Amino acid sequence: MVFDSTQISVDEILEIFWQTHDPTTLNRQGNDVGPQYRSVVFYHNENQKARAEFFKKQLDASGAFPGKIVTAIEPFQNFYAAENYHQDYYNRNGNQPYCYFVIRPKLEKFEKAFKDKIKH
DSSP states (O other), X not given: OOOOTTTSOHHHHHHHHHHSSOXXXXXXXXXXXXXXXXXXXXXXXXXXXXXXXXHHHHHHHHTOXXXXXXXXXXXXXXXXXXXXXXXXXXXXXXXXXXIIIIIHHHHHHHHHHTGGGOOO
16 A cells, blocks of 8 residues: 555544544554554654644543553654465455454444545
């Protein structure tokens, strides 16, 4: 996936990010635990960093989440593609319990909140 600012803005990506996961759990998303599951925004420039920090501060102040937001905001350094068995995982394993109970609700939430941004 390649970010194209003529197709979607940084603010829109951040809005989707904040609404589709729990940013209050340190090194954890659902039953998945470890630093690879941490909540983090990687930025490429100072504008992206400022926007991420702005949204994080606004959300924390709003009380939208019961706990403090622990999402890290860090400069992009490296990208590592996931192993082949992780690629297109949901589409290949959608009936597995993890997909059904963890991933599917997130996708449904995304599709409901951002249906105008989805291209079929």
